[in-house]
Amino acid sequence: MNSSSSNAVWLIIDSLTFGGIETHLLELAKGLKQFKTPVKVWILRQYSEPPLLLSKLQSANIDVDYLQTSKRHYLPTLISKIRQYSPAVVHAHGYKASLACKLARVITGIRQVSTYHAGETPSGRVWLYDCLDRYSAFVSSASIAVSDKIANKLPVASQSFNNFIDSNGLANSKGNEIAFVGRLSHEKAPDRFVELARLNQELNFHIYGDGPMSSTLRSSAPTNLSFHGHQTNMDKVWQNVGILIICSRYEGLPMTAIEAMARGIIVISLDVGNLPKLIRHGQNGYMTHSMTALSDALNQYLASDVRHRTELKAQAVHAVNSAFSVSAVIPQLLALYFPHSCHSDYQIEK
DSSP states (O other): OOOSSSTTTEEEOSSSSSHHHHHHHHHHHHHHHHHTOOEEEESSSOOSSSHHHHHHHHHOEEEEEEEEOOOSSSHHHHHHHHHOOOOOOEEESHHHHHHHHHHHHHHOOOOOEEEOOOOSSSOHHHHHHHHHHHHHHGGGGGGEEESHHHHHHTOOOOBBBOOOOOOTOOOOOOOOEEEEEOSSGGGOOOOHHHHHHOOTTSSSSEEEEEOOTHHHHHHOOOEEEOOOOOOSSSHHTTTEEEEEEEOOSSOOSSSHHHHHHHHHHHHHHSSSSSSGGGGOBBTTEEESSSHHHHHHHHHHHHHOHHHHHHHHHHHHHHHHHHHSSHHHHHHHHHHHHTTTGGGGGOOOOO
């Protein structure tokens, strides 16, 4: 069965850089494929450079294409494609894709789902788009919020599914780096990580990622902090990391936390977004309420014995496998996509 069949799930996104939304969509596409569900990813338009998501989808043998052409806007193309191929559902990620898919639903009647990823309140023109997206949520067949805070901003009832990864075959990290992994932007608060490094001069810290705050952070960074820039192969990076620090101002349930814990990397985080659903303080990681407490937790873990560290790492891996893996979450999404079908009919590929 191909990805143009009436049982197909179409995933729609506007992608330029590779961040949390792209990581989520990539894992979703791969998970659906494992469950033998026809899936196609439509990228709204092409920018000056092909998005990294494109090559990652192609490497995973996921059907992917652009909607916008030199002669036609992505919205009429989407409507035309829906009428031509009649997919079972279109699932939008990001406000541009969400607004386009809702208009397509109004015109074609297609089953349509939007996932709301952003917890921060944007500014300028993006603020307007974000408001339009949230207050038009009633148009969708279903809405998914990646955190309780995001759900509270929606004027309609929404559903929540754990973020997830394919954890099969992942090797435990043997690294010992203390790392920040993510976009260097205000909501991710890399400035807090810089201050953490400044407060712990006897330790070495590492930042993997790039973004608008990069030059400012580099100019004020202490000597025990190394910047590694944007990464295209995180599998190699994770093998160097022993502790992941999450000090964000806004979050949903970051994929980086799940990816780290699946590899036995300890996550020390502020209490933000839905991270408390993943991290059990002192059992599989550390959840703190201030940067001072986070610094204390870091030093507490580093001072702990090997037996305690080994147990925390094992529990971190178990937490992901039991509730944040493909096998745990994809069946729930299939029930949302195909509400009148028995999702137990879909079997994961071994």
